Amino acid sequence: MKGIVSLVVKRLALGLITIIVISVLIFVGVEALPGDLAEAILGQEATPETVAAFRKELKLDLPPHVRYFAWLGGFMKGDLGNSLANGRPIAELIGWRFANTIFLAAVAAAISVPIAVILGILAALYRNTLFDKTISMVTLSTISFPEFFVAYILIALLSVQIVLFPSISNINAQMPFWEKIYAIILPCLTLSLVVIAHMMRQTRAAIINILASPFIEMAMLKGLKRMRVIVLHAFPNALSPVINVIALNLAYLVVGVVIVEVVFVYPGLGQLLVDSVSKRDIPVVQASGLIFAATYVSLNLLADVLSIISNPRLRNPR
């Protein structure tokens, strides 16, 4: 038990260091890149006075390490500074959008995880049959498709040909829960299709890997039913890789929402990030980038910790 705790603590510390280094990168990156931020944004014609005022506004006149700690300190307290584009506090811009993004990703995960795991087990069970080959062809193509292709096909089919769901997912805080779900059905389906393909392929590979081990051969030789061997003997042992696969794909979901949000004009953090990049609203880009990166790193961390806990061999390293 002591082994687990120290392993997990070590892994968490490593994750924390990663997030800190990333925050430094995000901050320093802006400095190190060629060109002066103030001149880049204000344009060539800016007078020295406006440039000076702009630098003061962004506190660019202070030394970098002072600004970094001020920025990070503000981040911890929830004060993210103001947007360059419209002067509004960034925390206000980001807060509800981040909640929307998490909502979309969570609903997509709730749909895709059970389907992917069941399909993966079935494909491993009926390996090399027509069923397995069809699934593997379909998933291979879904993986090769860009997300926006899947999204527009779904719009063309389910929103234009048959008018079933809205092609623009506009939601707000006042909407009742089911209305929100109805509004995000198409983006959810898009995300699920892409993630199911990944997760299902990895689940299948993990289970087939286990099926090659001697204890499965033993179970088969005892004359147990195939279903029983897979569900009771193979699956518990494949749990660690499968949990890992799920957590990694959740991390992918959080990042993958960016494109889908743009297609469906969904008011999420990804949409805000893309808008801010084209407006070169650097403070907003920094803040939302850090939130995305921190979420991504934490989910990857969760994958590691869960696989340590669920795998007795990792739990007691020799």
Added chain:
Amino acid sequence: MNFFKLLRLSPWSARIGMLMVLINVFAAVFAPVICPYAETEVVGDVWLMPNQENWLGTDHLGRDLFTRLVYGARNTIAIAFVTTILSFVVGSILGFFAATLGGWTDLGISRVVDILMAFPTLIFALMVLSVVGTGTTSLIVVIALLDSTRVFRLSRAVAMDITVMEFVEAARLRGERIWWLMRHEILPNALPPLVAEFGLRFCFVFLFIASLSFLGLGIQPPTADWGGMVRENAGAITFGIMTPLFPAGAIAFLTVGVNLIVDWFLHIASGLKD
């Protein structure tokens, strides 16, 4: 095994993949010959349905969609190809360096790569592009550097296995320089896995550029490119006009083709099991 024998033994899925890629390469190379119009020529009304003059209809500015699609093949594939090459040059040189030198060099480069890989690629690219601005050169450099981290991981792992072989040790004892070791001892032996990886990375880079262009941050108009074409024509779909599906489908077509070939390559590389 020579190339033609390999080709004859290839499964039908790989052949379909090769055909799909060849169609794209043909379009990219002979674009000016195939196309009835110039790349940015306005030929008719906006969003015309497919007809005799415009085989696939027209786009949001009344340009011939077929022409744009063929030129798009040229621009999109060329940029993705250059990016992948750059990423392989940077990634494999660093990877070989890390593996042959070992010690602090290896540790240093590996840690930097670990950090970069912990960062979601799309978010990272968006952040860098927000600072350096959008443009084809910055696009190629940013994506190549981000992608070279993946190439680094693979080439380092492959080179690690090679550097412990006797012939490398013999070369070291002969007093060969590090460059000679990398070029003459490691590179030839590391080539097969790197070639298989090239297809995979190309797909990834290609989709990545298409996604960035789709977000309006990649290849800039009026240059024809598939991701950008989807974005420009996205509005048509709500009127029941299928224009954006053609470029999006073209992207899917090429990636499926490359993936089919890569699948076969990986199957060969794994030693023809089952």
